[in-house]
Amino acid sequence: xxxxxxxxxxxxxxxxxxxxxxxxxxxxxxxxxxxxxxxxxxxxxxxxxxxxxxxxxxxxxxxxxxxxxxxxxxxxxxxxxxxxxxxxxxxxxxxxxxxxxxxxxxxxxxxxxxxxxxxxxxxxxxxxxxxxxxxxxxxxxxxxxxxxxxxxxxxxxxxxxxxxxxxxxxxxxxxxxxxxxxxxxxxxxxxxxxxxxxxxxxxxxxxxxxxxxxxxxxxxxxxxxxxxxxxxxxxxxxxxxxxxxxxxxxxxxxxxxxxxxxxxxxxxxxxxxxxxxxxxxxxxxxxx
Amino acid sequence: xxxxxxxxxxxxxxxxxxxxxxxxxxxxxxxxxxxxxxxxxxxxxxxxxxxxxxxxxxxxxxxxxxxxxxxxxxxxxxxxxxxxxxxxxxxxxxxxxxxxxxxxxxxxxxxxxxxxxxxxxxxxxxxxxxxxxxxxxxxxxxxxxxxxxxxxxxxxxxxxxxxxxxxxxxxxxxxxxxxxxxxxxxxxxxxxxxxxxxxxxxxxxxxxxxxxxxxxxxxxxxxxxxxxxxxxxxxxxxxxxxxxxxxxxxxxxxxxxxxxxxxxxxxxxxxxxxxxxxxxxxxxxxxxxxxxxxxxxxxxxxxxxxxxxxxxxxxxxxxxxxxxxxxxxxxxxxxxxxxxxxxxxxxxxxxxxxxxxxxxxxxxxxxxxxxxxxxxxxxxxxxxxxxxxxxxxxxxxxxxxxxxxxxxxxxxxxxxxxxxxxx
Numbered sequence: 001x002x003x004x005x006x007x008x009x010x011x012x013x014x015x016x017x018x019x020x021x022x023x024x025x026x027x028x029x030x031x032x033x034x035x036x037x038x039x040x041x042x043x044x045x046x047x048x049x050x051x052x053x054x055x056x057x058x059x060x061x062x063x064x065x066x067x068x069x070x071x072x073x074x075x076x077x078x079x080x081x082x083x084x085x086x087x088x089x090x091x092x093x094x095x096x097x098x099x100x101x102x103x104x105x106x107x108x109x110x111x112x113x114x115x116x117x118x119x120x121x122x123x124x125x126x127x128x129x130x131x132x133x134x135x136x137x138x139x140x141x142x143x144x145x146x147x148x149x150x151x152x153x154x155x156x157x158x159x160x161x162x163x164x165x166x167x168x169x170x171x172x173x174x175x176x177x178x179x180x181x182x183x184x185x186x187x188x189x190x191x192x193x194x195x196x197x198x199x200x201x202x203x204x205x206x207x208x209x210x211x212x213x214x215x216x217x218x219x220x221x222x223x224x225x226x227x228x229x230x231x232x233x234x235x236x237x238x239x240x241x242x243x244x245x246x247x248x249x250x251x252x253x254x255x256x257x258x259x260x261x262x263x264x265x266x267x268x269x270x271x272x273x274x275x276x277x278x279x280x281x282x283x284x285x286x287x288x
Numbered sequence: 289x290x291x292x293x294x295x296x297x298x299x300x301x302x303x304x305x306x307x308x309x310x311x312x313x314x315x316x317x318x319x320x321x322x323x324x325x326x327x328x329x330x331x332x333x334x335x336x337x338x339x340x341x342x343x344x345x346x347x348x349x350x351x352x353x354x355x356x357x358x359x360x361x362x363x364x365x366x367x368x369x370x371x372x373x374x375x376x377x378x379x380x381x382x383x384x385x386x387x388x389x390x391x392x393x394x395x396x397x398x399x400x401x402x403x404x405x406x407x408x409x410x411x412x413x414x415x416x417x418x419x420x421x422x423x424x425x426x427x428x429x430x431x432x433x434x435x436x437x438x439x440x441x442x443x444x445x446x447x448x449x450x451x452x453x454x455x456x457x458x459x460x461x462x463x464x465x466x467x468x469x470x471x472x473x474x475x476x477x478x479x480x481x482x483x484x485x486x487x488x489x490x491x492x493x494x495x496x497x498x499x500x501x502x503x504x505x506x507x508x509x510x511x512x513x514x515x516x517x518x519x520x521x522x523x524x525x526x527x528x529x530x531x532x533x534x535x536x537x538x539x540x541x542x543x544x545x546x547x548x549x550x551x552x553x554x555x556x557x558x559x560x561x562x563x564x565x566x567x568x569x570x571x572x573x574x575x576x577x578x579x580x581x582x583x584x585x586x587x588x589x590x591x592x593x594x595x596x597x598x599x600x601x602x603x604x605x606x607x608x609x610x611x612x613x614x615x616x617x618x619x620x621x622x623x624x625x626x627x628x629x630x631x632x633x634x635x636x637x638x639x640x641x642x643x644x645x646x647x648x649x650x651x652x653x654x655x656x657x658x659x660x661x662x663x664x665x666x667x668x669x670x671x672x673x674x675x676x677x678x679x680x681x682x683x684x685x686x687x688x689x690x691x692x693x694x695x696x697x698x699x700x701x702x703x704x705x706x707x708x709x710x711x
Contacts, residue, residue: 066489109692140489143496143517193692204656211649220518222452222529222635224645225443229328236328239321243314249429250310268321276328 004058005136007051008093012127014044015100019120026113037116038107045100052097055084059138066140077148084138085154086145088277092130094154095273098162099123106166106198112190118169149216156212157234160205161269164241167198168266171259178256192254195262203241210234233272240265307352316346347440350433361426371409374418374668377684380698383705385679395671395681398704402697403667414672421665425689428659435651442644450639455528457481457499458536458631466636475636477505477524482512484533484630497530499632515634525638532633535571537590538626539606542614553631554590564621566594571628575607586610588628594621663690667701681705 021037024030059082069075084090103119106112130136174191213231214224225231244261247253306312319342327333334340367373385391392415399406399417406419453468462480465472482500489495496516503523504510513521520529536553541560552558557567568590575589587609595601596619604617608625617623665687674680683701687694 066495140491140493140495143494147518200660204660207652207656211652215646215649218642219520220529221531222520222527222637224642227327227331227334232324232328232331236321236324239317239324243317243321246310246313246317251314 004051004055005131007047008127009131011044011048011051012124012131014040014047015096015120015124015127018044019117019124022113022116022120026117034113037113037120041100041104041107041116041120045097045104048093048097048100052084052093055090055093055138056082059084062138063140080148080151081141081146083151083154085150086141087135087139089130089134089136091154091158092126092134095158095161096123096126096130098158099126099165102159102162102166102201106194110190110194112194114173115166115170115194118166118173122165122169144220147216147220149212149219153209153212153216156205157209160202160209161273163198163202163205164237164262164266164269167195167202167262170194170198171262171266174259175256175263178259188255192258195258196248199241199244199262199265203238203245206234206238206241210238229276230272233268233276237265237268237272240268304352307349308356312349313346313353316342316349320346347437350437354430354433354437358430361430364426365424368423369418369420369666369668371411371416371418371668374416374666374684375411375670377666377668377686379682379684381683381702383681383683384674385681387673387677387679389679391679391681392671395669395705398701399667399669402701402704406667411670412672414670416668416670418668419666422662423664424658425662425664428655428657428662431655432652432659433655435648435655437648438651439645439648442641442646442648444641445644446639446641450637450641452635452637452639454531455479455634455636456631457634459483459629461631468636475524475526477503479503479523479528480510481632484632486533497533497632499530499634501528526636527638529635529637530632531635534631534633535628536631537568537571537628539568540624540626542622542624543620549626560621562620564594564596564619566592566623568592569603573628588625590625590628592623594619594623663687663693665690665694
């Protein structure tokens with residue numbers, strides 16, 4: 001029997017291979033390579049989803065062994081509480097899943113192979129980091145995390161992060177192409193629109209993540225906002241993307257300044273997600 | 289305000305223009321981000337003018353933008369698409385049919401299939417079909433900004449009208465006040481801690497913290513409640529949150545013939561009658577020493593640090609079930625552990641601003657929906673006969689903020705309209 005971490009290792013390789021195949025498909029404009037890459041990405045995502053569900057089931061089983069739920073309502077409650085989104089490792093796995101899923105959605109809509117390159121590469125890098133740098137054991141849930149808000153808070157935050165990741169990838173492509181205008185690949189106007197689109201999705205979901213976090217903090221600690229480093233960092237991220245959207249929608253900025261803001265914003269995302277957890281103590285420091 | 293904004297050359301007009309300018313917004317957003325970055329290391333910054341100043345200016349900026357733009361956005365959202373306005377839309381593609389094929393039915397069906405119900409009007413000899421979506425989109429940003437103002441109002445209300453503090457209760461203790469910023473605040477009722485419990489997982493990490501409370505209002509029958517982490521309890525005007533807990537030990541301290549009993553919370557330094565100080569460093573409900581079989585249970589145990597004026601601290605162990613250990617204690621004092629009790633620390637608060645904050649959160653949702661998910665989109669199709677008697681249709685439309693979906697729809701409409709007939 002293969003373990004979950006082995007499955008996720010395979011998923012990581014699939015994403016990585018998909019990214020390279022997408023790149024090759026763009027370079028040689030090959031439809032066959034592109035279909036192969038798409039197949040790998042879809043297959044990887046399916047295995048990734050199964051691994052996520054399996055971890056959920058195991059996690060539920062462990063918790064139910066300690067505190068058997070009395071009725072259907074209790075079972076449902078336990079299912080929600082035991083979503084595998086409760087520590088740093090699980091959040092990385094889900095972040096990677098969101099990236100792969102979101103890049104598939106964008107690929108469906110824009111049919112631009114470079115989206116697969118960016119999404120596949122980021123998703124596999126995050127999985128690699130998860131397998132090397134985080135504790136993968138399933139731990140019992142600490143009392144502060146036993147809340148229905150856990151599910152919706154973490155999901156909204158990471159969908160937001162993943163969208164910002166795609167905006168970042170598109171921005172990097174924009175900036176490199178703006179310096180070297182000739183060559184293959186997507187046109188600058190398309191990249192510019194993609195940065196904006198992904199940033200809008202990220203902004204909406206980050207806002208929802210902050211709101212749900214605030215409501216949760218209010219029920220857990222009696223304070224919807226306590227300037228915990230994580231909260232502050234997420235607010236900084238929010239300010240940066242708010243600036244980006246205003247510059248774009250009201251002032252009509254396009255191209256390079258927007259791309260730079262998307263890069264800065266993703267820097268803030270990484271600081272919020274990883275930097276704060278390791279560098280600064282606070283309510284979210286259970287991540288490590 | 290509108291007269292002021294119209295005369296942008298006067299000093300007041302320029303001031304108003306500066307207040308509503310986007311440059312101010314961008315600068316403020318970046319300043320707030322910068323100060324917040326300092327705040328991740330030094331949270332006291334958030335009570336400081338460096339943060340509150342830009343935040344206040346940001347609020348003024350938001351309000352000014354709302355006052356300036358909302359009336360226009362309201363006017364625009366009230367403007368329905370009329371046949372006249374529809375004829376002004378940019379032309380996208382033309383179709384034609386021979387005189388014998390009346391295309392009205394086909395056009396109507398195609399439009400209905402792609403757009404849903406369309407409106408129809410006669411313009412001279414021609415028929416105009418028109419359709420619009422996202423008329424309320426201009427309101428979106430203003431709803432979002434209004435929501436942010438509502439949230440900030442809630443925060444202000446909480447700051448000035450709300451109160452928060454802590455209540456520390458020993459098991460069996462009753463209180464009618466709690467402490468907030470060093471002051472005692474009356475609760476208006478009595479809070480009694482019946483018991484405090486910690487439950488553990490098999491691996492020894494805590495699973496649940498639970499305070500069983502009884503509240504009694506004067507002249508009414510008592511009410512019981514269970515307070516857990518993530519499950520606050522509201523009674524009267526206040527809400528109670530499980531925040532922390534600890535142990536208080538009852539120690540008998542003997543010095544020769546003299547004896548005193550001290551209540552010592554774990555981690556707190558206390559002074560004895562003789563002038564010496566001590567602190568309970570750690571308490572264990574059951575100290576287990578590894579040994580043959582399952583190990584040896586020594587019962588409740590504590591570790592103390594003890595020091596006399598000017599002397600070095602000394603560490604000593606106290607076991608409830610083995611008082612003879614006290615004979616090994618150095619110095620003139622002997623410590624005996626009598627019993628240990630839990631205390632529970634509850635966060636107590638009343639915040640009339642929370643509902644404003646939540647209302648703002650809810651208001652953000654329709655704001656985002658309007659601003660980002662309902663881009664304005666308008667279509668019109670003008671159908672009539674040309675000079676030769678053939679049928680001719682012009683498809684017009686615009687969606688400045690949704691070019692991709694507009695283009696895709698244009699292609700689908702083209703296909704639907706051309707199907708089964710000469711174009």
